[in-house]
Amino acid sequence: LEDKVLAGQRVLLTAGPTYEPIDTVRGITNISSGKMGYALARACRDAGAEVTLVSGPTGMAAPAGVRRVDVQSARDMQDAVLAEAARCDVFVAVAAVADYRVTNRSEHKLKKGDAPPVLELTENPDILATIASLPAAPFCVGFAAESRNLLEYADAKRRRKQVPLLVANLAQQAMGADDNEVVLLDDTGNHPLPAMPKRDVARAIVHHLAALLSKRAAP
Numbered sequence: 001l002e003d004k005v006l007a008g009q010r011v012l013l014t015a016g017p018t019y020e021p022i023d024t025v026r027g028i029t030n031i032s033s034g035k036m037g038y039a040l041a042r043a044c045r046d047a048g049a050e051v052t053l054v055s056g057p058t059g060m061a062a063p064a065g066v067r068r069v070d071v072q073s074a075r076d077m078q079d080a081v082l083a084e085a086a087r088c089d090v091f092v093a094v095a096a097v098a099d100y101r102v103t104n105r106s107e108h109k110l111k112k113g114d115a116p117p118v119l120e121l122t123e124n125p126d127i128l129a130t131i132a133s134l135p136a137a138p139f140c141v142g143f144a145a146e147s148r149n150l151l152e153y154a155d156a157k158r159r160r161k162q163v164p165l166l167v168a169n170l171a172q173q174a175m176g177a178d179d180n181e182v183v184l185l186d187d188t189g190n191h192p193l194p195a196m197p198k199r200d201v202a203r204a205i206v207h208h209l210a211a212l213l214s215k216r217a218a219p
């Protein structure tokens, strides 16, 4: 980006899936390539921000100039985010966090001949909602991937999690793809963006975010 619209901002992002172990070799995860989160981390860096990326397992290389913290489970991700939250101005939650974790995980590999295991699941913390409700919360940006009723669900999610900016996309279109088509939801309404490469979507989000931040600084 020619203009350093996020100069002086410290941006914390989550990206990728989380992995919740069942035993030593198996687990529950979400479909997430990490492409959108990594593209946003790069766009924030290019806009002059100091960037920390808390990443689930993706197999993607850490972008140059971005500090990456690797995590596996949702709780690891929340711990890493909470450790950084006080030192950031903006938090962008792009990760596809597993909603449940296994509470009766096996310390050894489960053997196929045994009775099929019964998994006990418990709900994972909502990292975005946790950060958004901190007394000194950073400016929070959420993502919503839905398979239908996109704007209705996304708007409800923005209100429930109390985030000023939410990026909505159709899950079947966004997952793993190189392009994305999103709608930005904020206090002023819905702002649809055209379908374009994730790099360009990320840049557009950064510009929208920077405009909201400057409006907030000088209302």
Ligand code: C5P
Binding pocket: 014, 074, 093, 094, 095, 096, 097, 098, 099, 124, 125, 126, 127, 128, 129, 141, 142, 143, 144, 145, 157
């Ligand atoms: O509720 P849902 O998972 O659809 O919300 C999506 C948004 O919330 C994303 O920004 C995602 O990163 C964030 N989230 C989170 N922790 C969770 C679940 C979702 O930070 N446990």
